[in-house]
Amino acid sequence: MRVYWLDVTYPPGSHPSQPDYDPDGWVPESVIAEWQAFEASTESEGRADGWSPEPKSFHPSYWRWPAVRATLTRRAAERRADLLRGLGATVEVVASEPVRWPEAAS
Numbered sequence: 384m385r386v387y388w389l390d391v392t393y394p395p396g397s398h399p400s401q402p403d404y405d406p407d408g409w410v411p412e413s414v415i416a417e418w419q420a421f422e423a424s425t426e427s428e429g430r431a432d433g434w435s436p437e438p439k440s441f442h443p444s445y446w447r448w449p450a451v452r453a454t455l456t457r458r459a460a461e462r463r464a465d466l467l468r469g470l471g472a473t474v475e476v477v478a479s480e481p482v483r484w485p486e487a488a489s
Contacts, residue, residue: 384455384481384482384484385457385478385479385480385481385482386453386454386455386478386479386482387453387454387455387456387457387459387460387476387477387478387479388451388452388453388454388460388476388477388479389451389460389463389464389467389474389475389476389477390474390475390477391451391467391472391473391474392472392473392474393448393471393472394471394472397448397471398448448467448470448472449463449466449467449470451463451467457476457478460476461476464476
């Protein structure tokens, strides 16, 4: 068994760990384009009163990078990596050496 984690490089200025971090209005262009395409495809559909075309997650004070955490399956690590890549990050999935569990005491 191995443990997997992600080596993430965020786009310039998009993460609090970077000196040029500038979150005001920052949303990846690919996400904006997808949202605009979705909006265009649903313009004729009825919408409930109070419906907003901009979800809270796009508001700068609500948007956060998805968590990066160790996982026990390669599939889970790859799915999280794909999510982060879709938001503009460069991601490498890194595997640990095989984990050796201690023998169970009888």
